[in-house]
Amino acid sequence: MAHFNLHLQRGSVSVEFALIASVFFTLLFGALEWGRVFFMWNAAQEVTRRAARDAAVMGFNATPAIQLDAVLQSSTAWGSASFPGISEITNLSVAVRYMGGSFGALTVVSNPPVSAALNAANCSQGLNPCVIAVQTQLCQPSSNPCAPISILPFTVLEGLTSLALPISTVTRPIEAAGGS
Numbered sequence: 663m664a665h666f667n668l669h670l671q672r673g674s675v676s677v678e679f680a681l682i683a684s685v686f687f688t689l690l691f692g693a694l695e696w697g698r699v700f701f702m703w704n705a706a707q708e709v710t711r712r713a714a715r716d717a718a719v720m721g722f723n724a725t726p727a728i729q730l731d732a733v734l735q736s737s738t739a740w741g742s743a744s745f746p747g748i749s750e751i752t753n754l755s756v757a758v759r760y761m762g763g764s765f766g767a768l769t770v771v772s773n774p775p776v777s778a779a780l781n782a783a784n785c786s787q788g789l790n791p792c793v794i795a796v797q798t799q800l801c802q803p804s805s806n807p808c809a810p811i812s813i814l815p816f817t818v819l820e821g822l823t824s825l826a827l828p829i830s831t832v833t834r835p836i837e838a839a840g841g842s
Contacts, residue, residue: 701747701748702748702751703828705745705748706751706800706811707830709732709751709756709800710756710799710800710830710832711832712731712732713729713731713758713798714796714798716731716732717760717798718837719837721778722775722776722778722781725758728756728758729753730753732756733751733752733756734746750811750813750827751827754803755800755801755802755803756798756800757798757800757808759799760774760796760797760836761793761794761795761796761797761833762791762792762794762795763794768794768833773791774791775791793836794835796834799829799830800830808829808831810826810828810829811827812824812826813825
């Protein structure tokens with residue numbers, strides 16, 4: 663009789679383990695997924711910050727190099743390059759806009775001056791175009807207005823709908839391009 667009870671007890675331990683393990687692994691993979699989501703949100707902020715800083719010091723004709731550097735890729739790459747570990751964030755999703763006007767009411771300058779010297783001359787004489795700031799955003803490539811980038815869940819949340827990265831925007835005064 664004792665042998666029979668021991669055998670039943672082993673079966674109940676297996677069932678209890680299966681119930682607890684399913685909850686444990688769901689929580690474990692859920693925590694890993696949320697960590698990945700927060701990493702992506704942080705990367706979105708870093709990409710736009712890097713792009714704004716580069717655009718503020720590099721000038722008006724360096725947009726492809728600025729976009730590649732923002733996603734931590736060398737300027738010798740061609741075509742689309744992704745941020746390491748996040749295929750949804752590419753150099754093509756980094757929008758760089760040069761802004762004129764005043765910091766209370768910035769407007770997009772569609773045709774910035776060809777050189778920093780010409781921009782400095784335009785700004786000092788009150789002529790247009792005068793670029794005083796750069797604005798960078800992380801958007802779906804070629805979307806106007808800016809549409810958020812969708813990310814697909816990796817593990818447990820796969821059955822749910824996609825998540826959207828926040829539209830990260832950084833505006834910074836220009837430095838080397840001749841603005842005031």
